Every structure is written in C-alpha cells, then in structure tokens.
Amino acid sequence: MSIIAAENITIRHGARIVLKDVSMSISEREIVTIVGPNGSGKTTLLRALIGSQPLTQGSIRRASNLRTGYVPQGLHVDPALPITVARFLSLPRRHDAGTIKEVLSQSGADGLQNRALSELSGGQLQRVLLARALLGRPQLLLLDEPTTGLDQPGSAAFYRRIESLRQEIGCAVLLVSHELHVVMSASDRVICLNGHVCCEGQPDAVASAPEYRALFGSGTGGALALYRHDHDHFHDHSQH
Template structure:
C-alpha cells in the first residue's frame, strides 16, 4: 500500500488554479524529488498533501496511522529570544534528553543541546529542523527546499544525510528542490511540476524528456544524468506523462546529451 497518494487534486487561490489535476503516490522507502520553476506550485503541493491547504477537487489518501515528519522551507526564530537547541527540540511536544541527544547525533550535531538557535549556521539550523522532524520516527519525511541558502558543499552534505536517514530508518522522503546539480544524487524518482505534473521517472530518464527540457533548458540535462543515483532497485521506472501514458518520442530513455 502507498504511504500517501493524491488523486486528481486541484488547489485554487481565489479564481486561480495553482495546481490542476495532480495525481501521485509515494511508496515506502523511496526518495522522490519535486522540481519546477518558481511559481510552479511545489510548496503548495506539499502543503496540500500535509492537509494544510484545502482542495478544490480531488482527494488525498494516507496509509492508516501514517507518521509524518515535516521540514518547512523557512522558519523564523526571534533572535532576541533566548532558545537553546534542546528547548527547540521539545516544541511543540516535549521529548526526553536521551531522545534529543540521539536525534542530534543522527544529523551530525552531537553535543549541541546548549547552543542558542539564533547562533547556529544555516547548515546547522537545517539539521536541527531535520532532527526535530525525526523525533516522531516518521514513515514519510517531507522537506520543502531544505537546503535553500546553503552553499554547494552544505547542500551536498545535507543530501548525503537525507540518504543516510532513509537507509537507517527506512523512511520514505518527499522533497522539493530548486537545485538541479546536487539533489539528483539522492533521488530515486523525479516529478517535474508546473501547475500540473509535466513528467516523472528516474533522474536519467527525466533528463531526456522534452517536457523537462522545456522547463529548464537543454543545458540542464547533463546535471541530471551526471548525478544519477545508484540505488538497489532492479529496474528504473519508465517515464510517464501527467496521465500515466508512456512517451511517444523515440528518443526517450536514451541519453542523447
């Protein structure tokens, strides 16, 4: 059974349809990345899947008892208010010292309990957000552009951490990213979004899709292929369009960069 699935969902802001007829499913243990230009509805889709935004049509189904973890795109901390990392990890639900220590160690920040949140670097801050999300032992971890504002080494390190989390916990991961060059190292499947699903499939397959190139340009193809994720699946999912049909372009599935 899928952990979470959306069936023909549409989200409107006033009279404008931000998402139209979007269908997708997240399976146990997979890492799925949503790519799309600014204004394509990526964050809106995540908020709809989380139940934060109402649907104009369609429906969302969750596996019974599904445990979700969420790392938002931005979280503002009042720098004039003292708050330690340890205190932050107990918001909104208090956790024990051992749990907090384990969570920080898992994200590579051992011993940071007494540090002030306002004094953390961008990369440390994002890892603390991830640690808090992991405290609920999620079966599905949802991340909204988790590396925004980080430099490329910071991004690469964070995505390696995400892959480790999947390997150690078995959690599925759904994330939005703007970064074409690093994120593909940790993706089993890519969904290209622009108000609707333009195409989806493995990174190397999507890189050849005309729909993807129309969104990101011909020059971006090499980034997807270069960082193709080597995973344990015996086969890669075929590219499909928004309606689940196989492509008709004879060049699909072949790297013709």
C-alpha cells in the first residue's frame, strides 16, 4: 500500500523548470533510492514530499497522519557552540533521557549523549542526525545524500544501519544517493531522475536501462557523470 505519492508534479525556481511531470510513490517498508546527476532535482523532490517546497503543478498524496523523519545532507556546527548531543536532540521539544538513549542506540550512536556536538566525527554526526529523525517514530524516513563526506567503510556501515532500521521499526525509506554500488545492494527500487523520471524499477533493471547508462555509463564504479543525456536535449527542443 502506498504511503506517499507524487502525482504529475512540476516545480519551477523562477523561470527554470527543476522538475517536470514527476510521478512516484513509496509503499510501506520499501527502500527506494533516487539517483541522478547534480542539478537533477533530487533534493527538490525530497523537500516537496516533506511539504517544504511549493508545487507549481500536480499534487502529493500522503497516508493519513503520516509520520516522517528527515536526515539532511549534513549540518555545519560552530565549534564555539557549547551544546551536547542530548541537548541538541531536545531542541525544540524536550525528550527524556530514556528516549534519547533509545534513538542513539537505534542509529548506532550509543553513548554519545554527553559529547559536545562540535567534537563529533562526520560519521558520528550523521548518526546523531539520524537519531533526531527517529524521535518522531517515523513511518517514512527520508535521507538526502546522508553519507556525503564519509569514507567508503563509513558509508557502508551507515547504509547497513538504515537497512537494519527498516527491519527494527518497520519504516519505509526514501534515499537520495550518488553511491551507485550501495544503491544496487540496498534498494528495493531505484528511480533515476534528471528533471523528469528517466527510468525506474528494480536495481538490476535500472542498471541495464539505456537511459541510466546514458547518464552514468556502465562502469562508473559508483561515481556519477555530471552531464545531461541526449534525450533531455530532445525534450528541451520539443517543449515536452
């Protein structure tokens, strides 16, 4: 059963069309990954789904009282800011020590509650941001390139934690990622985005799709090519 669905959404930033006629949905307990080059509208789509990005056209349908948790690309922490992990997790709404301990454990950040936020490594900070997203007991967890800046073992460990969470709390996961090798192993379904949905389906089917290969090649080893593929130019000329 679908818990959230975008139906023919178009989003403009000024005169520029960022997303055009995008439709997609996520079902309960499903892990869906969005891939696409820089500027393809991935973050814009995530923001639209959580309600922080106005639509130019189309609609987003959510299950009644859907609880979502959002993990951003990262957080710049001022080294002069004297704030502990526990205090950060209690902003803006206070949570008891037991709840904080539980979400830190679920996110793989056990024992960090009394550490200063500014002292955390990149991987620890991402797990704390994940813990914050878990405070609302989400039915849908949305993550925007959550492993940016982490090394490969750190990224792999973070994604394994996401897979475990799906089992532990029964949430669906929508992930924006540029790490194709991870996407292929962790996802139930992949959506390839480049201003519109180029292709979607099970990872193996998407990996062999001509539209996907035109964007990323067949042997990129997880690195994205940052060019638009040919049929985008045809779309532009035909005003599709």
